[in-house]
Amino acid sequence: MPQAIPAIIATVKAAYTAAQAFVASGLTAVGVPAGAAAAAAAVIVDTTIQLAIGTAIGAISRPSIPDPEFARTNKKQAIPERVSGYGRVRLGGAYMLYEAQDKLAFNVFAAHDGMIDAWETLYLNDYVETVIGGLATGGFVQRGADRRYGPNDMVQIHTRVGHPTETRYAPITDTSIWPTNARGDGIASFMMVARSHKTSEFLIDYPNGLPQPSIVGRLQLCWNPRLGPRGVITDDDDKRASATWEWTLNPPLQLLDYMTNPETGMGFPISRFLPRIDTWIEAANVCDEAVDLKAGGTIPRYQASGVYLHSTPPADVIRTMLSTFDGWLAQDSSGVYIVQAGKYYPPTVTITDEHIISLDRQFYIEDERAVNEYTVSFTDPAFDYTEVETTPYRNQADIDIRGEVRTEKLSMPWVTNNSQAQRLAKIAMHKAVAPISGTLVTTLDGLRAYSERRIRIQSPSDSVVMADIVVDILPITINSDMSVTIPFRSCDPDGYEWDADTEEGDGAGDDTRPDLEPVSVPDIENIEAFDIDVGSARLRIFVDGEIGSSYSTQWRIVGTSVWSTAVSQELVADTPFPYFETGLVSASSLEVQIAAVTPSGALSDWSDIVTIDASVSVPSPPTSLTANDDVGAAIIAWSNPTSPVFAQSRVYRATTGGGFGIAIDVSGAISGAIGTLDSFTDVVAPGNYDYWVAAETAASVSSGPAGPASVTVT
Numbered sequence: 001m002p003q004a005i006p007a008i009i010a011t012v013k014a015a016y017t018a019a020q021a022f023v024a025s026g027l028t029a030v031g032v033p034a035g036a037a038a039a040a041a042a043v044i045v046d047t048t049i050q051l052a053i054g055t056a057i058g059a060i061s062r063p064s065i066p067d068p069e070f071a072r073t074n075k076k077q078a079i080p081e082r083v084s085g086y087g088r089v090r091l092g093g094a095y096m097l098y099e100a101q102d103k104l105a106f107n108v109f110a111a112h113d114g115m116i117d118a119w120e121t122l123y124l125n126d127y128v129e130t131v132i133g134g135l136a137t138g139g140f141v142q143r144g145a146d147r148r149y150g151p152n153d154m155v156q157i158h159t160r161v162g163h164p165t166e167t168r169y170a171p172i173t174d175t176s177i178w179p180t181n182a183r184g185d186g187i188a189s190f191m192m193v194a195r196s197h198k199t200s201e202f203l204i205d206y207p208n209g210l211p212q213p214s215i216v217g218r219l220q221l222c223w224n225p226r227l228g229p230r231g232v233i234t235d236d237d238d239k240r241a242s243a244t245w246e247w248t249l250n251p252p253l254q255l256l257d258y259m260t261n262p263e264t265g266m267g268f269p270i271s272r273f274l275p276r277i278d279t280w281i282e283a284a285n286v287c288d289e290a291v292d293l294k295a296g297g298t299i300p301r302y303q304a305s306g307v308y309l310h311s312t313p314p315a316d317v318i319r320t321m322l323s324t325f326d327g328w329l330a331q332d333s334s335g336v337y338i339v340q341a342g343k344y345y346p347p348t349v350t351i352t353d354e355h356i357i358s359l360d361r362q363f364y365i366e367d368e369r370a371v372n373e374y375t376v377s378f379t380d381p382a383f384d385y386t387e388v389e390t391t392p393y394r395n396q397a398d399i400d401i402r403g404e405v406r407t408e409k410l411s412m413p414w415v416t417n418n419s420q421a422q423r424l425a426k427i428a429m430h431k432a433v434a435p436i437s438g439t440l441v442t443t444l445d446g447l448r449a450y451s452e453r454r455i456r457i458q459s460p461s462d463s464v465v466m467a468d469i470v471v472d473i474l475p476i477t478i479n480s481d482m483s484v485t486i487p488f489r490s491c492d493p494d495g496y497e498w499d500a501d502t503e504e505g506d507g508a509g510d511d512t513r514p515d516l517e518p519v520s521v522p523d524i525e526n527i528e529a530f531d532i533d534v535g536s537a538r539l540r541i542f543v544d545g546e547i548g549s550s551y552s553t554q555w556r557i558v559g560t561s562v563w564s565t566a567v568s569q570e571l572v573a574d575t576p577f578p579y580f581e582t583g584l585v586s587a588s589s590l591e592v593q594i595a596a597v598t599p600s601g602a603l604s605d606w607s608d609i610v611t612i613d614a615s616v617s618v619p620s621p622p623t624s625l626t627a628n629d630d631v632g633a634a635i636i637a638w639s640n641p642t643s644p645v646f647a648q649s650r651v652y653r654a655t656t657g658g659g660f661g662i663a664i665d666v667s668g669a670i671s672g673a674i675g676t677l678d679s680f681t682d683v684v685a686p687g688n689y690d691y692w693v694a695a696e697t698a699a700s701v702s703s704g705p706a707g708p709a710s711v712t713v714t
Contacts, residue, residue: 084264086254087305090385112188115236117218117247124211162188251304286341306414355445361438372398391505393425418507430495446484519604619643627709647698656688
């Protein structure tokens, strides 16, 4: 097993201030005394590198790996953390600008230190939104189903991938808000410009207030040695131009870039990797191997996506990356880095009784150390890149033996699919319940275990079990008496076997958050004016809607262009149509529209225009009109309107097809009660007839006629 990693330097890049971050000259470092970052011994242990790093600024807080919520949240900080990452991640950013001018709100966010491959998907709050023309064009957000974000001109999104020399955001640098050299060189960023239209419709355009943007991005490019030589790289633009650099989800390639990247990683020279680059290629190939899915199809064995802070200790970053592919990282005898992905490889080194000085082992796991259930969580793109719990991974055999469930949490923020999370949980469980562990002391022959992940022990003199056993080994020690101490635990190849049908589980389920439903445009069934006074009136608007639903009204005087908007009102019970009443309007000839109001305050589109003379109080027309033959007569029936001003009805008749224009009054005024059924018998010669009925006020002001209802009299 590998030993101390010499001279690992902790390069601490200072955080940048909001003002400094976007100046063309680049980032300005906060001073760190020479030699403040000192290297200490580092020991690689199975899937981790343990780094002990002492610095003169050790008192500064060192946060661990950010979780997905941190990554997508926008932050207002005087000195923001520098964030970089790999794979596909939903990113918010640090506010570089938050400024309002006229009816525009400008927001610029620094999302990623270093150039990224591309921006893919926009979220406003927690909903995916469509950008007309795409994110790279500075397009507008398409109006939502509930009318949020206005008529496709309210919210505009601009993005930058972080070229070494970037393009300024013209909408703000062309104003007095920001200087023209505020480009954000080398920083992937985005800008949101939000517009305001009518104050009265703010909650329609922005039902959740000013939206919080976050964008899914394909992050840093990585060298893929399988494609050819690394080439001469002086900046990120060289990577984009190279045929051997690509965006990738492959974790060993991401790890190789992190350890060698001088800007966003550890900056180790590539010469410490090239002599054994074959191990990195092999690990990358293992990660790309196809694994069956329970639902059908396949998925690469291991993938990774996530971000890290530049203030995070490199050990934590490397540990997180290795955990995504059960990775193992070591140095060979010449100090060159080698890597291995999570797959069972038979050992190539065997230690026999001939070289064993002592062998201490135990064949059990104490209860206080036992784990037989993992609650597994991973970052699920199906849940908008949040960390979700999936099916727990259980060792039922151990649960049955112990008679209790001993649970630990297994969080995998850089894993983005359930299959991989479950496979890694199985591997972790096999290591946690390894039935045999102990310490082997050997002669110097044990140094053959240097740079090995696992070995074979053959000690028939100890026991039948130890006569031939494969073990994973932990850090080895050369003792003062020239003996070698090798801690170990048994290795079960079954941990790397996989049956998707029986082991994958059900996953995290489906994202049950409802989609935004479009709001139906209402129809005005009728309007009548009431409470008419000098210059003012109120409107009673009948709508075929549900009792309790709300509607907003806008009206304008015929021939004018300016709309007046009334406070929304709820429908109340009535027949045949519910209605609502407005506040005061002009007692004039009016054009009227209504819109449905959702519980969140969003509005549908406005209805078709209906015209009414609000200076005259007119009842609604009758409804449910019928005409039936009664041998020498026609029986006409209808429902009186519910208008409070209704007093009487009048029946009109014309020969079929003649139209209301030639109809004659055949009934005279028929007094009736509001909302009741009424009828009239018209004695008439045989023939074909059309009938209409109109409602009237006591002053004989008539509604429009209802009808016609046709009948053949015999």
